[in-house]
Amino acid sequence: MIIRGTRLQGITVTDRLAAIQSGLVYYIDAGVSSSYSGSGSSIANISGTAVFSSTLVGSPTYVSQGQASYFSFNGTNQYVITGNMIGQFNVPINNNLTLETWVRTSSDNGVVTTEQGNEPVGTTINQGFHDVQQNIVSGDLFQGVWDGAACTGPNSGPVTRNVWQQYVMTYNSATSTVNGYIDGVFEGSLPGVNRVSPITLSLDYFYYGIMAADPQSFGDGTALAGDWSIFRVYKRALSDTDVLQNYLATAPRYSA
Numbered sequence: 001m002i003i004r005g006t007r008l009q010g011i012t013v014t015d016r017l018a019a020i021q022s023g024l025v026y027y028i029d030a031g032v033s034s035s036y037s038g039s040g041s042s043i044a045n046i047s048g049t050a051v052f053s054s055t056l057v058g059s060p061t062y063v064s065q066g067q068a069s070y071f072s073f074n075g076t077n078q079y080v081i082t083g084n085m086i087g088q089f090n091v092p093i094n095n096n097l098t099l100e101t102w103v104r105t106s107s108d109n110g111v112v113t114t115e116q117g118n119e120p121v122g123t124t125i126n127q128g129f130h131d132v133q134q135n136i137v138s139g140d141l142f143q144g145v146w147d148g149a150a151c152t153g154p155n156s157g158p159v160t161r162n163v164w165q166q167y168v169m170t171y172n173s174a175t176s177t178v179n180g181y182i183d184g185v186f187e188g189s190l191p192g193v194n195r196v197s198p199i200t201l202s203l204d205y206f207y208y209g210i211m212a213a214d215p216q217s218f219g220d221g222t223a224l225a226g227d228w229s230i231f232r233v234y235k236r237a238l239s240d241t242d243v244l245q246n247y248l249a250t251a252p253r254y255s256a
Contacts, residue, residue: 017245017248017249018249019232019245019246019249019250020234020238020242020245020246022234022236023098023234023235023236023238024047024048024049024232024233024234025047025049025051025085025088025089025233025234025235026045026047026049026051026082026083026085026088026231026232026233027045027046027047027230027231027232027233028043028044028045028046028053028054028080028082028230028231029043029046029229029230029231030043030062030069030070030071030228030229030230031065031066031067031068031069031070031229031230031253032046032067034046036062036069038062038064038069039062041055041056041057041059042054042055042056043055043056043080045082045083047232047233049085049088050087051083051084051085051087051088052083052084053083054080054081054082054083054210054231055080055081055123056071056078056080057077057078057079057080057081057123057212058074058076058077058078058079059078060072060073060074060078060079060080060211063227067253068229068253068254069229070104070227070228070229071227071228071229072226072227073211073223073224073225073226073227073228074225075106075107075110075211075222075223075224075225075226076223077223078211078223079125079209079210079211079212079213079223080208080209080210080211080212080228080231081116081120081123081125081207081208081209081212082207082208082209082210082231082233083207084204084205084206084207085206085207085233086198086199086203086204086205086206086207088235089198089199089206089235090199090202093199093200094173094199094235094236095171095173095195095197095199095200096171096172096173096174096235096236096237097145097169097170097171097195097197097233097234097235097237098168098169098170098171098232098233098234098236098237098238099113099133099134099143099167099168099169099208099231099232099233100166100167100168100230100231100232100233100234100238100243100246101113101134101166101167101168101210101228101230101231101232102164102165102166102167102228102229102230102231102250103164103165103167103224103226103227103228103229104162104163104164104165104226104227104228105136105159105161105162105165105224105225105226105227106161106162106225106226106227107136107161107224107225107226108136108138108139108159108161109136109137109138109139109220109222109224110135110136110211110220110222110223110224110225110226111132111134111135111136111209111211111212111213111214111217111220111221111222111223111224112134112135112136112141112167112210112211112224113132113133113134113208113209113210113231114126114130114131114132114133114208114209114212114214114216115130115131115132115133115145115146115197115198115206115208116129116130116198116205116206116207116208116209117129117130117197117198117201117203117205117206118130118203118205119204119205125209125212125214126209126213126214126215126216128203129198129201129203130214130216131145131146131151131214131216132151132214132216132217132218132221133145133151133153133169134167134169135151135217135218135219135220136159136220136224137217137218137219137220138219138220139158139159140155140156140157140158140159141155141156141157141158141159141167141180141182141187142154142155142156142180142218142219143156143167143168143169143178143180144169144178144180144190144193144218145171145178145193145195145196145197146195146196146197146216147193147194147195147196148194148196151216151217151218152178152190152193153169153178153180153190153193153218154178154179154180154187154188154189154190155180155188156180156181156182156187156188157182157187157188159182164227164229164251164254165182165183166181166182166183166184166246166247166250166251167181167182168180168181168182168184168238168243168246169181170237170238170243171193171195171237172237173195175191176191176192176193176194176195177189177190177191177192177193177237178190178193179237181240181243183247183251184243184244184246184247184248184251185244186240186243208231208233210228210231211223211224211226211228230250232246
């Protein structure tokens, strides 16, 4: 174990946390040049899996600030479409999930992420199967999955406008439980949720819209206005410790 600030044989040991890699299948990041070069409409998946890049729709504004770089969205027609990651979940069938999204919202209402199960028509999503999984409604963050009838999950509590925050949702298929987190802190849980997904429905597509409108929501299906920088998808439910580690590894980017 490494203890921050400890000296061993005259050498100062400093622990530098890194984001969790186990189970990571999709990772796009506006602040990493290998993911986004600074121009164009494509954001590369740098998780190490053979999954396609994401596409910027509607020309959101790119703000270059080194590792703290981000995209700004107008809350109407600007959003991100990720690559199709169905192959990471259907062989073998795996309905576990973690979403991690870094957002600085300027609104008390809007969709952060929407799950999509059918091929987009050009850049038009919400074709066939779709549901919102992270949603700000009247200033509170709701996070969850589709149970066959509605978007279902806990209220993760109030968000803070104009401040960078980490939103995390996990789903554990073994316990049928949805957990929600904000800034590395566990904020709520809902057991007994049977997730219906592109995986359980044997669909050919499984991807996400980020900052995109979707009427199949927790209460507000409009596109979220604000800034976005990071999106990670895991094929397992991260633990409380994992979620906190990801927060601590990333939050210093935005502390300046």
